[in-house]
Amino acid sequence: MRNVMAIAWRDIRSVFVSPIAYVVLTGFTLLAGWFFFNMLGQFNRLVAQYSMLQGMDTTWLNLNDAVITPLLGNLLVVLLIVIPMITMRSFAEEKSSSTFELLFTSPVRVGEMVLGKYLASAFLVTAMIAIALVFPAILFVYGNPEVGITMAGFLGLYLTALTFVAAGNFTSALTSNQIIATISAMVILLLLFVIGWPAEGAGEPIKSILVYLSVTEHFQSMIKGVLDTRDLVYFASVSVVFLFLTHRAVESARWK
Amino acid sequence: MIEVKNLTKTYGSITAVDDVSFQVATGQAAGFLGPNGAGKTTTMRIITGFMPATAGTVKVDGFDVFEDSFEVRKRIGYLPETPPLYLEMTVRSYLRHVGKLKAIARTAVAGAADRVIEECGLEQVAGRLCGHLSKGYRQRVGLAQALIHEPAVLILDEPTIGLDPAQIIEIRSLIRRLTTDRTVILSTHILPEVQQICAKVVIINGGHIALEADIAELVRERSLEEEYLRHVSGDAGLAGPQAAGRATSSEGDAAHA
Numbered sequence: 247m248r249n250v251m252a253i254a255w256r257d258i259r260s261v262f263v264s265p266i267a268y269v270v271l272t273g274f275t276l277l278a279g280w281f282f283f284n285m286l287g288q289f290n291r292l293v294a295q296y297s298m299l300q301g302m303d304t305t306w307l308n309l310n311d312a313v314i315t316p317l318l319g320n321l322l323v324v325l326l327i328v329i330p331m332i333t334m335r336s337f338a339e340e341k342s343s344s345t346f347e348l349l350f351t352s353p354v355r356v357g358e359m360v361l362g363k364y365l366a367s368a369f370l371v372t373a374m375i376a377i378a379l380v381f382p383a384i385l386f387v388y389g390n391p392e393v394g395i396t397m398a399g400f401l402g403l404y405l406t407a408l409t410f411v412a413a414g415n416f417t418s419a420l421t422s423n424q425i426i427a428t429i430s431a432m433v434i435l436l437l438l439f440v441i442g443w444p445a446e447g448a449g450e451p452i453k454s455i456l457v458y459l460s461v462t463e464h465f466q467s468m469i470k471g472v473l474d475t476r477d478l479v480y481f482a483s484v485s486v487v488f489l490f491l492t493h494r495a496v497e498s499a500r501w502k
Numbered sequence: 503m504i505e506v507k508n509l510t511k512t513y514g515s516i517t518a519v520d521d522v523s524f525q526v527a528t529g530q531a532a533g534f535l536g537p538n539g540a541g542k543t544t545t546m547r548i549i550t551g552f553m554p555a556t557a558g559t560v561k562v563d564g565f566d567v568f569e570d571s572f573e574v575r576k577r578i579g580y581l582p583e584t585p586p587l588y589l590e591m592t593v594r595s596y597l598r599h600v601g602k603l604k605a606i607a608r609t610a611v612a613g614a615a616d617r618v619i620e621e622c623g624l625e626q627v628a629g630r631l632c633g634h635l636s637k638g639y640r641q642r643v644g645l646a647q648a649l650i651h652e653p654a655v656l657i658l659d660e661p662t663i664g665l666d667p668a669q670i671i672e673i674r675s676l677i678r679r680l681t682t683d684r685t686v687i688l689s690t691h692i693l694p695e696v697q698q699i700c701a702k703v704v705i706i707n708g709g710h711i712a713l714e715a716d717i718a719e720l721v722r723e724r725s726l727e728e729e730y731l732r733h734v735s736g737d738a739g740l741a742g743p744q745a746a747g748r749a750t751s752s753e754g755d756a757a758h759a
Contacts, residue, residue, distance in 0.1 A: 248602065249602070252599060252603060256588070256599050259591075259595075263590055264590055343586070344583070344584040344585065344586040345586045345588060347550075347552050347580070347586055348580075348586035348603070348647070349603070350551070350552045350553075351551055351552050351575055351578065351580045352575060353572040353575045353576050353603075501554060
């Protein structure tokens with residue numbers, strides 16, 4: 247455990263002493279703020295328009311459906327692009343420099359390296375999502391969105407992001423080239439996004455399998471405020487699979 | 503004590519190290535010589551546990567590098583060809599980080615870092631970023647990280663490569679000071695360096711051991727340089743025409759001198 251923390255702490259510090267962390271956090275906050283501003287503006291226009299019409303059912307027009315849900319969807323797309331860039335360094339950078347030799351000639355287990363690297367990337371992603379919580383906080387001050395749905399939605403975003411981190415670390419462990427690591431991580435994440443597309447026309451059991459594998463399916467159900475163990479199990483198991491694959495990839499790098 | 507027995511390493515169809523065996527006694531310093539691509543770095547990487555061998559065994563102080571990898575890693579200090587520095591860290595925080603990785607007790611890490619900073623003459627640069635250091639200082643930090651856990655065995659891969667003459671002399675005297683009571687394998691291309699630091703020489707060529715001898719005995723008849731050229735150009739057919747040509751011209755030079 248001490249080695250895990252040593253490796254994680256070093257990686258976190260390295261990101262925060264360089265401009266990387268600040269560029270990522272600023273860019274993410276800027277984009278999230280722009281989404282939020284525009285969705286809220288649109289919501290206000292709709293409320294103003296519908297309030298002039300008498301007797302219309304406007305219960306569908308609420309902050310959760312009109313602002314928070316689309317905001318979470320957009321943030322997920324941003325994370326899909328940003329997370330591969332956060333995780334690309336984790337192993338690829340060490341492999342391209344001699345620090346990989348330092349790690350492997352020190353009494354450190356491969357599992358400890360994998361966990362340490364994962365925690366370091368997860369830390370930055372946690373900071374990003376913590377900052378994004380400021381937007382629902384604003385809504386709670388000036389309006390009354392549903393607490394449960396909002397929290398479930400953000401939890402869904404967070405768990406999806408952590409799964410992306412595990413996948414990104416895996417591609418970084420496969421190569422010493424950071425560009426290859428980034429692009430292959432993006433491909434994997436996009437595939438997880440769209441793998442459910444052919445499900446509609448497919449027969450069982452392919453249909454259920456595709457739906458189960460699709461990250462969007464589980465994300466959508468959490469955005470609706472449904473806290474289902476099946477979704478939690480999905481995120482946990484996909485993360486564990488990627489961490490395991492990372493372990494194998496790092497281990498095999500020595501045998502080549 | 504380092505025992506290398508029948509060590510073989512292949513990369514795909516290329517055999518980098520072929521049935522290599524040699525020993526370095528406890529407290530002895532061995533110079534590891536050979537042309538570029540002869541298998542020096544591969545052998546050293548296997549001894550340190552960085553990569554597994556295809557066949558054969560390596561024992562360090564009785565521990566097998568593959569079976570008891572962690573026991574070996576705790577006993578070995580390793581300076582790879584490029585010092586394994588994190589360029590965005592300061593020298594002091596880097597050395598403390600390495601101390602943690604080398605399983606030094608929590609309370610002793612800061613003290614160990616200060617000790618190697620002093621031993622390697624890094625007081626002036628302890629607060630500077632590794633990335634801002636000159637090559638000579640980077641090499642010293644590399645030595646410091648290899649020494650931080652007070653290893654009984656030291657593996658140094660071309661520690662003076664790419665340094666200017668003044669830096670070479672500094673690093674060399676530092677190595678001599680630090681290696682007095684340690685088992686050392688030092689790879690280098692500078693033959694006088696071996697004579698100054700080591701009691702033993704191992705020459706590897708084309709993946710095979712060409713010579714394993716005590717330097718004192720060896721240099722009684724010929725100079726180390728002559729011995730080196732004799733063993734390295736011995737199988738010129740293996741090494742290729744370029745190497746053969748180089749060896750002949752050097753021999754010519756030697757004859758001329």
